[in-house]
Amino acid sequence: xxxxxxxxxxxxxxxxxxxxxxxxxxxxxxxxxxxxxxxxxxxxxxxxxxxxxxxxxxxxxxxxxxxxxxxxxxxxxxxxxxxxxxxxxxxxxxxxxxxxxxxxxxxxxxxxxxxxxxxxxxxxxxxxxxxxxxxxxxxxxxxxxxxxxxxxxxxxxxxxxxxxxxxxxxxxxxxxxxxxxxxxxxxxxxxxxxxxxxxxxxxxxxxxxxxxxxxxxxxxxxxxxxxxxxxxxxxxxxxxxxxxxxxxxxxxxxxxxxxxxxxxxxxxxxxxxxxxxxxxxxxxxxxxxxxxxxxxxxxxxxxxxxxxxxxxxxxxxxxxxxxxxxxxxxxxxxxxxxxxxxxxxxxxxxxxxxxxxxxxxxxxxxxxxxxxxxxxxxxxxxxxxxxxxxxxxxxxxxxxxxxxxxxxxxxxxxxxxxxxxxxxxxxxxxxxxxxxxxxxxxxxxxxxxxxxxxxxxxxxxxxxxxxxxxxxxxxxxxxxxxxxxxxxxxxxxxxxxxxxxxxxxxxxxxxxxxxxxxxxxxxxxxxxxxxxxxxxxxxxxxxxxxxxxxxxxxxxxxxxxxxxxxxxxxxxxxxxxxxxx
Amino acid sequence: xxxxxxxxxxxxxxxxxxxxxxxxxxxxxxxxxxxxxxxxxxxxxxxxxxxxxxxxxxxxxxxxxxxxxxxxxxxxxxxxxxxxxxxxxxxxxxxxxxxxxxxxxxxxxxxxxxxxxxxxxxxxxxxxxxxxxxxxxxxxxxxxxxxxxxxxxxxxxxxxxxxxxxxxxxxxxxxxxxxxxxxxxxxxxxxxxxxxxxxxxxxxxxxxxxxxxxxxxxxxxxxxxxxxxxxxxxxxxxxxxxxxxxxxxxxxxxxxxxxxxxxxxxxxxxxxxxxxxxxxxxxxxxxxxxxxxxxxxxxxxxxxxxxxxxxxxx
Numbered sequence: 090x091x092x093x094x095x096x097x098x099x100x101x102x103x104x105x106x107x108x109x110x111x112x113x114x115x116x117x118x119x120x121x122x123x124x125x126x127x128x129x130x131x132x133x134x135x136x137x138x139x140x141x142x143x144x145x146x147x148x149x150x151x152x153x154x155x156x157x158x159x160x161x162x163x164x165x166x167x168x169x170x171x172x173x174x175x176x177x178x179x180x181x182x183x184x185x186x187x188x189x190x191x192x193x194x195x196x197x198x199x200x201x202x203x204x205x206x207x208x209x210x211x212x213x214x215x216x217x218x219x220x221x222x223x224x225x226x227x228x229x230x231x232x233x234x235x236x237x238x239x240x241x242x243x244x245x246x247x248x249x250x251x252x253x254x255x256x257x258x259x260x261x262x263x264x265x266x267x268x269x270x271x272x273x274x275x276x277x278x279x280x281x282x283x284x285x286x287x288x289x290x291x292x293x294x295x296x297x298x299x300x301x302x303x304x305x306x307x308x309x310x311x312x313x314x315x316x317x318x319x320x321x322x323x324x325x326x327x328x329x330x331x332x333x334x335x336x337x338x339x340x341x342x343x344x345x346x347x348x349x350x351x352x353x354x355x356x357x358x359x360x361x362x363x364x365x366x367x368x369x370x371x372x373x374x375x376x377x378x379x380x381x382x383x384x385x386x387x388x389x390x391x392x393x394x395x396x397x398x399x400x401x402x403x404x405x406x407x408x409x410x411x412x413x414x415x416x417x418x419x420x421x422x423x424x425x426x427x428x429x430x431x432x433x434x435x436x437x438x439x440x441x442x443x444x445x446x447x448x449x450x451x452x453x454x455x456x457x458x459x460x461x462x463x464x465x466x467x468x469x470x471x472x473x474x475x476x477x478x479x480x481x482x483x484x485x486x487x488x489x490x491x492x493x494x495x496x497x498x499x500x501x502x503x504x505x506x507x508x509x510x511x512x513x514x515x516x517x518x519x520x521x522x523x524x525x526x527x528x529x530x531x532x533x534x535x536x537x538x539x540x541x542x543x544x545x546x547x548x549x550x551x552x553x554x555x556x557x558x559x560x561x562x563x564x565x566x567x568x569x570x571x572x573x574x575x576x577x578x579x580x581x582x583x584x585x586x587x588x589x590x591x592x593x594x595x596x597x598x599x600x601x602x603x604x605x606x607x608x609x610x611x612x613x614x615x616x617x618x619x620x621x622x623x624x625x626x627x628x629x630x631x632x633x634x635x636x637x638x639x640x641x642x643x644x645x646x647x648x649x650x651x652x653x654x655x656x657x658x659x660x661x662x663x664x665x666x667x668x669x670x
Numbered sequence: 671x672x673x674x675x676x677x678x679x680x681x682x683x684x685x686x687x688x689x690x691x692x693x694x695x696x697x698x699x700x701x702x703x704x705x706x707x708x709x710x711x712x713x714x715x716x717x718x719x720x721x722x723x724x725x726x727x728x729x730x731x732x733x734x735x736x737x738x739x740x741x742x743x744x745x746x747x748x749x750x751x752x753x754x755x756x757x758x759x760x761x762x763x764x765x766x767x768x769x770x771x772x773x774x775x776x777x778x779x780x781x782x783x784x785x786x787x788x789x790x791x792x793x794x795x796x797x798x799x800x801x802x803x804x805x806x807x808x809x810x811x812x813x814x815x816x817x818x819x820x821x822x823x824x825x826x827x828x829x830x831x832x833x834x835x836x837x838x839x840x841x842x843x844x845x846x847x848x849x850x851x852x853x854x855x856x857x858x859x860x861x862x863x864x865x866x867x868x869x870x871x872x873x874x875x876x877x878x879x880x881x882x883x884x885x886x887x888x889x890x891x892x893x894x895x896x897x898x899x900x901x902x903x904x905x906x907x908x909x910x911x912x913x914x915x916x917x918x919x920x921x922x923x924x925x926x927x928x929x930x931x932x933x934x935x936x937x938x939x940x941x942x943x944x945x946x947x948x949x950x951x952x953x954x955x956x957x958x959x960x961x962x963x964x965x966x967x968x969x970x971x972x973x974x975x976x977x978x979x980x981x982x983x984x
Contacts, residue, residue: 234749390790392732403784405735412780413745413773425769425813429826432817438980442973444817445810453810456778456802463787463798469730526766533764537774539749540762544744552890553725556736561728561791561886575787583803587962 090143092513093280097142097272100360104367105135107488109625111371112257114482115378117378123167127255128292130167130647134261141269147196147206154192154273157266162535164258165250166208177249184246188236195229212281224280227289230277237270238326241300248311251319256374259315263322264367268359271329276335279352279517287341287529291439293334298446306591307452309460312577314373314383315479317461318366321409324450325362328424329355331447335427345521352514353507353527354423360407360506360535361499367613368405368492372398375485376465379478385461385577390470394478397486399466401493406458411451414480414538416499419507419530421451426526453584455657460580469571501538504531672923673759680755684908685747688900689713691907691943696946713900717893725889730790738785739887739894742778746898749774750905754912754933757920758833763940766826768816772809775861775905778898782883789886793875797882800958804867804879807965808860814972815850817855819913821979822846828909832916840917844982849975851914856968858906860961862899865950867961870899877955911938 090098110133118129137160140153158181165178196206203214218226232243239247251259278285304323311317332355339348375398376391377383392399408415425444432441470476499506506526515521563569585592594617603609645654693710700707702732709715727735751761752771764770786794810870820826825832857975860867863880872878873885884895918934920927 242719248751371732390730392734407780410776411773411779412777413770414777418773422766422769422773426766426826429766429817429820432821432976432979433824438977439816440978441817441821441979445814445969445973445976448805448813449810452776452806455776456806457786458803459780459783459798463784465794466790466792467732467734468795479849490953509892529764529766533762533767533770536762537770540748540751541741541744544747545740548740548894550741552740552894553722556727556889557726558729559726561730562791562793569791573792574790575799576791580795580799582800583799583958586959587803587807 092509092516093272093275094142096356096510097268098139098267100363101135101138101142102262104265104363104492105385107367107371107394107491108260108526110484110491111260111374111488111555113222114484115255115257116132118378119167127164127167130164131258131261134164134258138265138269142272145208147208147211148480150273151189151193153188154269156271158182158189161250161254161262161266165254168253168255176248177253180655181246181609184236184243188233188243190540191229191233191236193233195226195233195277198226198229198551208276214540215282223293226284227278227282227598228549230274231289231358232247234270234274234277235296235330237325238267238330238659239300240273240296240326240330241303241323244300244304245322245627248307248316252313256315256377258371259319260367260370260374263319263370264363267322267326268363271326271333271355271626274333275352275355275517278333280339285337285341286664287338290334290336290338293330293337294443297327297332297334297335298443298450299332300324301331301450302446302453304589305450305457307451310592312385314376314385314461314465315370317385317457318369318373319388321454321457322362322366324454325366325409328421328447328450329358329362330422331443332427332517335424335431337430339427340518342434343482344434345432345518346524347427348518349429349511349514349521350423350430350524350526352517353511353524354420354427356510356513357416357423357503357507358420359509361420361496361508364492364495364499365405365408365417368401368489368496369409371485371489371492372405375481375489375631378485380474381461382472383653385465387472388465388470389571389574390466390475391478392466394475395466395481398481398489399463401464401489403462404493404496406462408500410455412433412455414497414500414534414541416496416503416506419500419503419534422530423526447499456581456584458582460577464577464580465576468574471571471574471576490552496547497504501534501536502531504528507531556564671758676756676923676928677751677761680753680757680959680982681747681751681761683755684750684904684909685901688904689717689897691904691939692900695941695947695950696899698944702947702951708721717897720888720893720896723889723892724889728789728791728886731788731886735785735788735886736891737899738781739787739891739898739949741781742896743894743898745781746776746905750901752828752906753905754829754916755908755935756928757878757923758829759838760829763827763829764934765830767828768826769813769819771828771909772812772816774917775902776805776809778902782895786883786886791886792880793885796875797879797885798878801883802909807962808968809858811853811965811968811972812861813856814969814976815854818846818850818972818975818979821976828912832912832919835913835916836921837921839954844978845966845980846978847914847977851910852908853968853971853975854913856964856971859912859946859949860965862903862906862967864903864946866953866956867964872955877958893902907939907942910942911935915983927976947984 096429114122137153141150144150144153162178162182197610202217203210218502235431236243252264301324304320304327308317308320311320332351336351408417411417411421428444511527561569596616599613600606600609696708698731701911743883749771752767754760775864778865816862823831868879873881887895915938920931
């Protein structure tokens with residue numbers, strides 16, 4: 090156990106408390122059997138994550154790692170096992186096992202050099218590894234942990250799996266389980282391998298930024314609460330990897346203070362994302378619990394009906410949009426500051442351009458969460474489901490308020506988290522001093538918060554409190570209805586049309602009869618909002634695997650004599666090999 | 671001590687003189703259009719009137735609706751504390767405040783977009799959605815411009831950048847500065863909702879962006895919104911002056927120096943304002959879907975500015 094494990098342990102258990110509190114109300118609607126399954130699997134799921142971060146041997150690490158996947162898969166099955174759900178789950182398991190194989194392979198490559206497969210022995214052996222092996226280990230771990238973290242293009246299982254899990258489990262998966270992959274990556278690359286090469290950093294930064302931009306663009310087009318949040322997790326993971334990549338670049342260039350700054354930024358963003366994404370997923374669970382739907386086009390006007398949930402959810406949205414006075418801003422600022430340091434040092438323009446890309450990401454995140462919050466919680470209800478909601482249980486309110494309070498604390502007074510994190514970063518990178526930014530932002534944020542609070546109070550005291558409630562202006566016509574409001578689709582339309590090259594929407598209109606376009610009898614219209622590139626990317630791979638499997642099937646004739654022949658041939662060839670080898 | 675007082679004075683100047691700047695722009699536009707025009711003090715009278723009016727709140731609105739203008743106003747005023755005006759220092763400074771400054775303005779936008787959706791009418795959603803489009807596309811060039819200048823000045827603080835620029839020779843204008851200035855001008859027009867991106871005086875559904883967002887507001891809340899909008903215009907104009915033409919700022923704290931600094935600041939502001947009035951009177955507003963192209967130009971210029979820092983530097 091060192092500071093790194095301690096930090097992630099805090100993350101797991103810290104988020105475990107509100108999740109458990111929330112689950113107490115959430116699991117009420119389960120049948121008795123499912124209720125038992127739920128609680129035992131959630132507890133084991135949290136324990137399996139604990140096992141990964143406290144493991145000192147590779148065996149324990151891999152057992153925890155695999156259990157984490159399997160237990161979360163079990164939890165997904167609690168809420169039904171329809172065809173769609175099973176397909177998503179299968180995808181999840183396939184991707185996770187591929188990732189686990191890569192991670193395991195990267196550990197096994199240490200075998201000839203380390204006396205035992207413990208973290209300590211591997212750290213000691215890292216120096217004696219040949220250079221090409223270090224590269225292979227790095228690439229394997231990047232692919233393996235990246236798969237678990239949901240880096241583009243290995244991300245597409247993520248919205249599927251996180252979207253269908255029970256909401257508290259989605260919260261754990263998005264807020265904590267993805268972070269375990271970050272833990273693994275930091276542990277292997279920074280702690281065990283050390284002395285990185287500069288291109289490792291560039292590779293990670295580029296993959297990270299692509300992940301961030303695409304993640305948020307997909308989130309913007311998504312209108313199912315939990316899938317939107319899952320895509321936004323992809324974005325945030327991208328940002329964390331940008332910071333990690335910068336840390337590797339700085340470390341490789343021999344700039345330990347800047348490396349410590351970037352690593353602190355990555356760790357703080359990890360913490361922050363765990364907080365606000367946990368909050369938002371639990372909030373989504375509360376919305377589902379009280380209204381019965383997760384489709385934001387059906388919602389609206391929830392804030393007066395669910396005040397506790399509504400206010401905490403707003404804080405989560407503002408935090409994830411990176412607004413100052415909340416925790417998301419501080420970590421984004423640290424990332425910007427690392428990038429700026431990189432830009433001043435670098436003679437090449439690639440690093441400063443990243444600032445533009447991160448700014449684009451954060452502006453899109455702002456738009457995305459205005460959409461999410463405004464459409465879901467403000468305005469008029471768009472359906473009866475949103476109109477007649479059951480009150481949210483106190484447990485749920487309390488769980489959300491707890492996390493929201495942490496978001497405000499780390500935003501207004503980031504020093505409480507940043508100082509310990511910079512010490513932690515110092516243990517990962519040889520001999521740095523604490524970066525000056527940690528102290529300066531820790532001093533600045535309380536000042537800004539005080540100034541804004543003071544101004545708000547002054548204005549509220551001076552403003553005439555009286556107001557009269559009137560009907561919303563409806564251009565002189567009687568009555569507006571919920572259906573006349575902007576929807577999530579119409580809200581995101583301008584941005585979707587600007588980024589049409591990414592979304593590649595499909596629209597198809599058929600007129601019947603086709604030879605009389607001006608007097609159609611029948612018009613059919615079909616549109617797909619986004620077609621993601623995974624289809625084109627993965628289809629050939631899947632087709633290839635299936636084709637190979639089909640060829641291999643020819644071996645299985647079903648004829649016992651043939652199988653005996655196979656066995657005979659194998660034994661014969663083994664004998665030949667052993668004779669001459 | 672004296673420096674501290676000046677910091678406060680310049681921040682108050684940005685906040686309190688903002689409506690005057692708006693009045694002057696309207697007056698200039700009126701003159702260009704051969705009209706008499708209202709007095710330059712008219713925006714103050716307007717604010718006074720609105721602050722004393724009764725406020726009408728839509729019946730669907732929640733607490734978000736009435737708190738949004740207050741939050742937006744507070745965040746905009748605090749953003750003013752980071753700008754150097756009369757001398758190259760500010761009330762609040764931080765190495766990296768270029769990012770904080772932009773994000774403080776984003777608070778206002780976030781709050782107002784939610785306030786607009788809270789009204790429950792289609793206009794609010796329309797305004798909010800369009801504002802999101804403009805903001806999302808303007809943010810990247812704004813950050814790139816600030817980064818380009820930060821790279822040249824090797825500091826991430828607005829005041830320090832101004833201080834560095836003062837030490838340079840005016841006639842050594844670098845390509846980076848020209849490109850960045852052009853990009854920032856476009857971004858400033860977009861961010862403050864002026865023609866050709868948005869028309870602050872229109873109420874036509876097809877074109878309005880910011881006005882659609884604030885359509886439901888009245889009374890004191892509307893006054894706060896109008897005032898914050900005026901401050902924002904003032905902030906971006908002052909940002910352009912501080913980053914690209916800070917010469918004339920007083921380096922020593924003497925009454926004469928400060929008077930000269932105030933004079934040159936007013937002169938530079940006047941130049942910007944005349945430019946804006948001429949553009950607003952002679953250019954038609956862009957179609958909604960041409961705005962992204964306009965902002966793409968800004969992004970391209972900003973990217974070039976950043977690339978040129980790598981070439982011109984060292």
